[in-house]
Amino acid sequence: xxxxxxxxxxxxxxxxxxxxxxATVRSATRDRIEFQQLVFVKGPTIxxxxxxxxxxxxxxxxxxxxxxxxxxLFKGKFDGNFNTVAFEAHAAGFxxxxxVIAAINVDTxxxxxxxxxxxxxxxxxxxxxxxxxxxxxxFKGMPVAEPFSVKADGGEIDALSGATVTSRGVxxxxxxxxxxxxxxxxxxxxxxxx
Amino acid sequence: MAKTTVQEFxxxxxxxxxxxxxxxxxxxxxxxxxxxxxxxxxxxxxTFVLVCSNVLISLLRSVIPKKVRIACFIVVIATFxxxxxxxxxxxxxxxxxxxxxxxxxxxxxxxVLGRAEAFAAxxxxxPSLADGLGIGIGxxxxxxxxxxxxxxxxxxxxxxxxxxxAVPVFGPEFQPFSFMVEAxxxxxxxxxxxxxxxxxxxx
Numbered sequence: 001x002x003x004x005x006x007x008x009x010x011x012x013x014x015x016x017x018x019x020x021x022x023a024t025v026r027s028a029t030r031d032r033i034e035f036q037q038l039v040f041v042k043g044p045t046i047x048x049x050x051x052x053x054x055x056x057x058x059x060x061x062x063x064x065x066x067x068x069x070x071x072x073l074f075k076g077k078f079d080g081n082f083n084t085v086a087f088e089a090h091a092a093g094f095x096x097x098x099x100v101i102a103a104i105n106v107d108t109x110x111x112x113x114x115x116x117x118x119x120x121x122x123x124x125x126x127x128x129x130x131x132x133x134x135x136x137x138x139f140k141g142m143p144v145a146e147p148f149s150v151k152a153d154g155g156e157i158d159a160l161s162g163a164t165v166t167s168r169g170v171x172x173x174x175x176x177x178x179x180x181x182x183x184x185x186x187x188x189x190x191x192x193x194x
Numbered sequence: 195m196a197k198t199t200v201q202e203f204x205x206x207x208x209x210x211x212x213x214x215x216x217x218x219x220x221x222x223x224x225x226x227x228x229x230x231x232x233x234x235x236x237x238x239x240x241t242f243v244l245v246c247s248n249v250l251i252s253l254l255r256s257v258i259p260k261k262v263r264i265a266c267f268i269v270v271i272a273t274f275x276x277x278x279x280x281x282x283x284x285x286x287x288x289x290x291x292x293x294x295x296x297x298x299x300x301x302x303x304x305x306v307l308g309r310a311e312a313f314a315a316x317x318x319x320x321p322s323l324a325d326g327l328g329i330g331i332g333x334x335x336x337x338x339x340x341x342x343x344x345x346x347x348x349x350x351x352x353x354x355x356x357x358x359x360a361v362p363v364f365g366p367e368f369q370p371f372s373f374m375v376e377a378x379x380x381x382x383x384x385x386x387x388x389x390x391x392x393x394x395x396x397x
Contacts, residue, residue, distance in 0.1 A: 007262045014266050018273040025277050029284040036287035 042101065042117050046086055049103045049113030049136075050076040057086065062191045064184055071180070075192060076103060076112075082192045083107050088117060089176040093169035096120035098129070100173035104144055104181050106192060114139040114174055119166075126166030135160055135167070144178045199324045206328025207335070213384070214336055214391045216329070218304040222296050223337060224380040229360070231353040233341030235289045237334025239278045240300050241327070246274045247306060248326035251314040258315070267310045272301045288358065305333060344383055348374030 043058045050057045053076040060075040060082075076084035086103035099117035104110070116130035129135055138157050142148065148171040149155030152164065159167035181188065197205070210216045213223045219240075226236040247270050251258070258266045279297050282290045290297065300306065309329060314322040346352060350370045351360040362368075373379040 003259075003261075007259050010257070010259055011262055011265055011269070014269045018269050022273060022276050022280075025280050029280045032284040033280070033287075036283060036285075040287045040291065 037118075042088065045101050045115035045117050046074050046103075049101065049115045050074075050084060050086060051113070053077055053084070054080070055082075057084075064187050064191065066180060066184055071184075073188065073191070084112050085181070085188055085192065086112075087177065087180070089173045089180065091169045091172035091176060093119055094121050094126050094163070094165040098166065098169045098173055100170055100177070102139070102174050102177040104177070106185075106189060109144045111139045111142045111144065111174070111178075114170070116170065121163070121166045126160070126163040128160050128163065129166050129170050132160065135170075139174060144181055148172075148174045148178065197321075199321055202321045203324040203328035206325065206330070206332040208332070210329065211332035211336055211391075212305050212329060213333070214388055215395075216305070216308075217388075218308055219333060220384070222299060222303060223340065224377070224384065226293060226296055227337055227341035227344050227380065227383075228348070228375050229292075229345050229351075229353040230338060230341045231289070231355045231358060232292055233337035234334060234355040235286070236293055236296060236300075237330070237337045239282065239293075239297060240303060240305065240333055241330025242278055243271060243274045243300055244306050244309060244330040244333075245323060245326040247271045247310055248314040248322040249319050250274075251310045252317060252319040252322035255315050263315065264307075264311070267307060267315075268301065271306050271310065275301045305329065340380075340383060340387060343387075344374045344379065347371045348376075348379060 038058065046057050047053075055075070055077040057074040057076045060077075061072050062075070064071050064073060071087055073085050073087045075082045076086065078084060084103050084105050086101050088099055088101045090097040090099050092098075096119070098119045098121065100114060101117055102114045103112040105112050114136045116136070119127065119130060121127050121129065135158075139148070142156070147155065148157060150157045150159040150164065150167050150171055152159065153168070153171075155171065157167065157171055206212075208215075212219050222236055222240070226232045247267070250270050251267060254266075254270075275298060278300070279290070282293075282297065309325060313325050317325070342352065346363050348371055349360075350364050350368045351362050353360045371379075374383060
């Protein structure tokens with residue numbers, strides 16, 4: 001019995017120390033990792049969905065406080081005006097959270113473009129949400145006020161064949177972005193026009 | 195027959211070089227040797243984990259009870275691998291994207307657990323450090339050599355580490371032998387290199 005307790009305690013102590021050490025390293029590197037993800041993952045996606053912008057949306061970003069969450073929004077300049085804003089939301093996919101960035105035109109309240117940033121979907125199946133441009137192109141021009149769902153759920157979006165859960169996840173993420181946009185619209189407009 | 199610290203180090207570079215002599219760690223060897231940059235990156239990450247875990251396990255060898263030793267080793271190894279993963283994300287994000295799932299798989303790389311159990315648990319920290327360093331560097335050299343062969347013949351390029359530049363080795367008319375960068379080619383290449391090493395060994 002005593003031996004069992006000793007074995008148990010040894011592992012508990014090891015795990016506790018390991019956990020503490022990892023938590024420290026994680027918080028020490030958190031900011032830097034976020035920056036790297038912005039440059040290598042989100043950046044290319046943002047530039048892709050705001051193609052044709054005369055500025056660099058990644059550099060023109062501002063933060064808005066949404067309740068407890070601080071959101072980062074990216075501005076896009078088209079025809080001399082800052083009229084497009086993009087930010088990220090996450091929704092549950094098949095293998096985990098899917099990160100989606102959507103760009104919205106603040107004058108027309110319509111989607112300008114949608115792009116997947118991070119995901120854990122099945123390679124070759126759900127991953128096509130990120131790699132297949134014809135999937136994300138469907139969202140272009142859709143009004144923010146209308147809900148986004150796949151045709152099987154009564155919506156307008158053609159799901160990826162064999163990847164309905166992933167497609168639903170992307171729709172859910174875009175819906176979240178639309179809702180947040182509508183909720184924060186006044187603050188967004190103030191920032192854009194300043 | 196006790197070895198000196200230097201001998202513990204150099205054995206990892208030839209006599210007990212993974213994966214050619216110490217036939218361990220084949221999975222990452224086959225998977226990350228498509229380009230030289232990936233091979234070198236994986237080798238360095240594994241070396242760091244090997245050295246750190248060898249030293250720490252050696253320091254704690256009298257405290258770890260025999261019955262739960264594997265569990266304790268894995269906790270130590272997994273901690274260092276996670277640290278490597280976080281540091282790589284923070285300072286070498288493109289490499290992290292390319293190596294993908296093979297970074298967390300270093301935890302179950304038989305080389306790391308094998309050295310912990312076979313050496314670090316029974317030896318003092320300094321020889322354990324030499325052992326880890328030697329075998330780690332040997333592994334890195336093996337990965338680089340295999341990756342060089344596969345990439346030069348399979349893609350016609352040589353990706354210089356850190357810079358990420360894929361330097362074309364042959365002229366533009368070169369038809370790459372793409373078999374080399376695919377999975378079957380990895381096995382064939384590994385087999386050929388094992389064969390060559392055995393020829394040199396049996397003198």
